[in-house]
Amino acid sequence: MTAVVQQGYGSTDVLRVERISTPEPAEGQVLVRVHAAGLDRGVWHIMAGLPYIVRPMFGMTSPRQPVLGVDVAGVVVSLGADVTDLAVGDAVFGTADGSFAEYAVADAGKLARIPAGIGFDEAAAIPVSGLTALEAVREHGLVEPGHRVLVIGASGGVGGYAVQIAAALGAEVVGVASAAKADFVRSLGAVRCLDYATSDVTALPERYDVVIDINGRLPIGRLERILTPAGALVIVGGENGGALTGGIERQFGARIRSAFTRRRLGFFISSESRAGLHELAGLVESGAVRATVDTVRPLSAVREAIDDLLAGRIRGKAVIHVTD
């Protein structure tokens, strides 16, 4: 099969489009004929091997899984042992090991049937970012109707879904993104979008029940000041925190600070589950959430898609279209 394979860690120069053996599903797994694969920041982290703190998980000098890509949408073509809840021919979306390829193996429990009314490209844009947003907004933010919610990093992969899910829950959502993407953020349901280059949200008088910080670099103390007395700060991630730790100490700092206040300050690592995918499918089918597909490129143009992501040219998600 054709796949995007990485040799070592580094820039997009480590990527090659190669012919390699088709993987075989182990117990509890299925083989998916990949039609489309989504691109998110996590893919860049695996390609770059950064921050270094993640390397024990992925491989010290090169990744144990050399095929890039996690988000997947495609058709089940074979079943490993003990898979009873999916069948050959099912059109599925979810997460896989190495989805920038014609075929990928996936744990059956990390796949669900594609929502009615959308195609493979749209479905591939949902899993990692949508699951993370769902967890941030609902499980950690505990967003309720009438809440005022601030989403920092509202125009990206996770943010595009966080804005929509919070708005669907009846919250009044304010986004933070670049000025060029303000219209996109408002189109997702935000009442307002602040430009991070010209306004410091922590210096404004507005207070929020929930702040979802997807890519802010603001100190926790300042973010705490814009919370209501029982508000919650949910840190999803953040770039440019340094090559060694990626700035994870900010997340741990929030947990420690949380012990000394009524406010809830914390972070989480998202989990990939069929239950979450079912919920996202329901939100898509009801019209509450739409897949945030921006560019769609072929497998041979993964490098260009990653360049677009790093240059901030993507509104929502980029998708790699593998086959019709």
Ligand SMILES: NC(=O)c1ccc[n+]([C@@H]2O[C@H](COP(=O)([O-])OP(=O)(O)OC[C@H]3O[C@@H](n4cnc5c(N)ncnc54)[C@H](OP(=O)(O)O)[C@@H]3O)[C@@H](O)[C@H]2O)c1
């Ligand atoms: N906790 C978890 O389990 C988990 C799961 C998934 C992702 N993450 C992490 O979450 C982060 C975001 O991921 P993503 O896929 O959403 O990335 P993304 O698609 O690249 O989106 C990044 C967002 O951050 C915004 N941004 C850039 N500079 C900013 C600044 N100075 N202040 C505020 N916002 C700024 C961007 O706005 P413009 O594009 O408009 O400039 C964009 O909205 C990454 O660090 C990723 O590793 C964590």
